Amino acid sequence: MSVQRLLLQHRRYSRNSPEIYFLHNFTSSDSHNKPSNPSDHYRCHSHGLNWYGHFLNSLLPSKPQFVIQPSVSFCRSFCTGDSRIGNISDDSVATQYESTDLLISENISASAEESILPVRALISLLDGYRDLTGFPWWIIIVSSTVALRLTLFPFVLLQLHKLKRIGALFPILPPPLPPPMSGRSLRDQLKIFFKEKRAAGCPSFFWYFASLTVEVPCFLLWITTIRRMSLHHHEGFDCGGILWFQNLTEVPSGVLGPVFPLLIAGLHYINVQVSFQKYSVEKMSGFVGLIAKIYKKYLEVLTLPILLITFNIPQGSLVFWLTNSSMTVIQQLSLNHPNVRKKLGLPQKDTQLEAAHQKELGNTGEIKIDPSKNQSKISVQNLSPHELVNLSIKLLAGGRKDEAMSFLRLAIAKDPENVRALLIIGQRLLQDGSLPEATEYLERTIAKLLLKENQMEIEDVDLLILSSQWAGVACIRQGKMGEGLSHLERIATLKEPDDPKSKAHYYGGLVLLSSTLINVGRKNDAIIYLQMATAYDESYKEFLLQCENEEDDIASDLVTSRRGDY
Known part of the structure; x- marks a missing residue:
C-alpha cells in the first residue's frame, strides 16, 4: 500500500x-x-x-x-x-x-x-490567496511580489538612515589601520578606533550588508517557490498566464519568447546605471573608487549571463523576476529624487553637497575674501582645493579660525591627498590642545608624504620636516615618548635641505630631537645633534653648553625655544 x-x-x-x-x-x-x-x-x-x-x-x-x-x-x-x-x-x-x-x-x-x-509554507500561502480572490496565477505572482517589496521598504529606509549616520561620523573617527611610521600595532589602532566609534554613537558597519541578510533571502525564497510550482505543474499553472505566456510551466519559446528575457536583462542594466550614477562613481578616488568602477563593470557584463539564463527558466518564475526588477527601478528612481529624499529625511546627493557645506560654514554660497577691497565675493563651489587652502591661511591670519578650519576640511573633502590642508589642520588642533585629533592629521600627512619619498619636491621635504616635528610634540605631550621620539628621529635621517627655509626647519627639528634624547637619558646623542645645530646657527650654542655641563633645565629650555614654531 x-x-x-x-x-x-x-x-x-x-x-x-x-x-x-x-x-x-x-x-x-x-x-x-x-x-x-x-x-x-x-x-x-x-x-x-x-x-x-x-x-x-x-x-x-x-x-x-x-x-x-x-x-x-x-x-x-x-x-x-x-x-x-x-x-x-x-x-x-x-x-x-x-x-x-x-x-x-x-x-x-x-x-x-x-x-x-519554508517553500511549502509559501506555497500554502499563495494557494490560500488564490482561493480567496480567484485571481489567475500571474496576478497572484505580481501582486504578492509588490506586497513583498512594500513590506521590505521600511527596512530599506532604516538602512539608509543608518548609513547616513555612519557617513556623517566616519570622517571624524581615527583610521582603523595604523598610519605608516606611527609605531602602533593593528590591535592598538583598532582599540582606539572602536572606542571612538562607540563614544560617537556610530551605528554598526553591519548595516552596509543588511540587505544581503534580508532582501536577498526573500528573493531567493520567492523565486525558488514559484520555480518549484512551475516544474511540478502546480494546479492552475498550465493555464494561469495571459497573452503569450499562457502556460507558466513552460520556458520561453516562440516569436514572443524573448520578451521576458530581454525585459529582465534590460531592467538589470538600468538598475546598475541608476545605482552607480556617473557623477557619483567618477568622483570617487583612490582604492575605493577603483573597486567601485570594477564592480560596476562586473554588474554590466553580468547582463549577458542573465539574458541567457532567463531563456531556461519557467515563465512563472520570469513573471516574478520581471516584477521584482521593475519595483527595484521604481524604488531607485524615487530615492534619487531630491523631494522624495527630503520627505524621507535622507541626505541630498552631489548637487546639494556644496549647499550643505555652505550651510555648515554659515554662509549663503559666497564668502568675502578681503573686506577692505570693495568686499569682493567668490563662490565656494568654484574654488579649487589649492585656493581653499590659501584662503584659509588668510582667514587664520585675520583671526577667523573657525571659518578657516571649515575651508580646510572642504579642501580635504575635494582632494584627500592635499597634504598642506592636513598639516595646517593638525597644527591648528595642536595649538588648541586637541592632541589625539592633531596626531591623527599629522600622521596622515606623514604617511602620504612618505608614499612619494623618491619624488618629493622642495615643498614636500619641508612639509615632512614640519609634520614630523609637530607629530613628535603631540605624542610627547600625550605621554607617548616612544612614538614622539620616532617622529623626531625621522628628521635626522633626512638629508640637509638646500632651501634656506627648509634648512632652518631641519635644524630646529634636530634641537627638538636633542631635547627628547636628554629626557630619555641619551645625552651623548643629544650633544651630537646640538653640535650640528650650533654649526648652523650660533644661537644654539647656549643649549650645547648647558647640555655639556649637565644642567637639569636644558630640556625645558630647548622646548621653550621651539614653542613659537607650533
Whole structure:
C-alpha cells in the first residue's frame, strides 16, 4: 500500500508517462485482489501476465500476438515470433524495478526538501490567496511580489538612515589601520578606533550588508517557490498566464519568447546605471573608487549571463523576476529624487553637497575674501582645493579660525591627498590642545608624504620636516615618548635641505630631537645633534653648553625655544 500511495502521489508530476501508468495499474491489481489460496494466486498472477502481454501487443504493429504461457514465470525470459520484439531478459525486468525505485526515491527526497525549506509554507500561502480572490496565477505572482517589496521598504529606509549616520561620523573617527611610521600595532589602532566609534554613537558597519541578510533571502525564497510550482505543474499553472505566456510551466519559446528575457536583462542594466550614477562613481578616488568602477563593470557584463539564463527558466518564475526588477527601478528612481529624499529625511546627493557645506560654514554660497577691497565675493563651489587652502591661511591670519578650519576640511573633502590642508589642520588642533585629533592629521600627512619619498619636491621635504616635528610634540605631550621620539628621529635621517627655509626647519627639528634624547637619558646623542645645530646657527650654542655641563633645565629650555614654531 505504501508503494501504491507514493506512485499515486508521483502521478500528478508524470501524467504523460505510459510506463508509470502501467506500473500503477499493475501494483493496484496485485494489491487489491489478493487470492485466498495458492491456486487463486496462480490464476491471478497468470491473468496479470496475460494482461501485460496484451498491453505490449497493443504497442506493436506486428500481427503475431504476444502470449505468455501460464507456466512461465514473470522473472524468466520470454520471446515472440516477431524479431522486432527480441528477448526481454531478467536485466530488463530488473531495470524496470530500478526505475520504479528511482522515481520513488526522487519523490521522497523532494518531499523531504520541501519539509526542510519554508517553500511549502509559501506555497500554502499563495494557494490560500488564490482561493480567496480567484485571481489567475500571474496576478497572484505580481501582486504578492509588490506586497513583498512594500513590506521590505521600511527596512530599506532604516538602512539608509543608518548609513547616513555612519557617513556623517566616519570622517571624524581615527583610521582603523595604523598610519605608516606611527609605531602602533593593528590591535592598538583598532582599540582606539572602536572606542571612538562607540563614544560617537556610530551605528554598526553591519548595516552596509543588511540587505544581503534580508532582501536577498526573500528573493531567493520567492523565486525558488514559484520555480518549484512551475516544474511540478502546480494546479492552475498550465493555464494561469495571459497573452503569450499562457502556460507558466513552460520556458520561453516562440516569436514572443524573448520578451521576458530581454525585459529582465534590460531592467538589470538600468538598475546598475541608476545605482552607480556617473557623477557619483567618477568622483570617487583612490582604492575605493577603483573597486567601485570594477564592480560596476562586473554588474554590466553580468547582463549577458542573465539574458541567457532567463531563456531556461519557467515563465512563472520570469513573471516574478520581471516584477521584482521593475519595483527595484521604481524604488531607485524615487530615492534619487531630491523631494522624495527630503520627505524621507535622507541626505541630498552631489548637487546639494556644496549647499550643505555652505550651510555648515554659515554662509549663503559666497564668502568675502578681503573686506577692505570693495568686499569682493567668490563662490565656494568654484574654488579649487589649492585656493581653499590659501584662503584659509588668510582667514587664520585675520583671526577667523573657525571659518578657516571649515575651508580646510572642504579642501580635504575635494582632494584627500592635499597634504598642506592636513598639516595646517593638525597644527591648528595642536595649538588648541586637541592632541589625539592633531596626531591623527599629522600622521596622515606623514604617511602620504612618505608614499612619494623618491619624488618629493622642495615643498614636500619641508612639509615632512614640519609634520614630523609637530607629530613628535603631540605624542610627547600625550605621554607617548616612544612614538614622539620616532617622529623626531625621522628628521635626522633626512638629508640637509638646500632651501634656506627648509634648512632652518631641519635644524630646529634636530634641537627638538636633542631635547627628547636628554629626557630619555641619551645625552651623548643629544650633544651630537646640538653640535650640528650650533654649526648652523650660533644661537644654539647656549643649549650645547648647558647640555655639556649637565644642567637639569636644558630640556625645558630647548622646548621653550621651539614653542613659537607650533
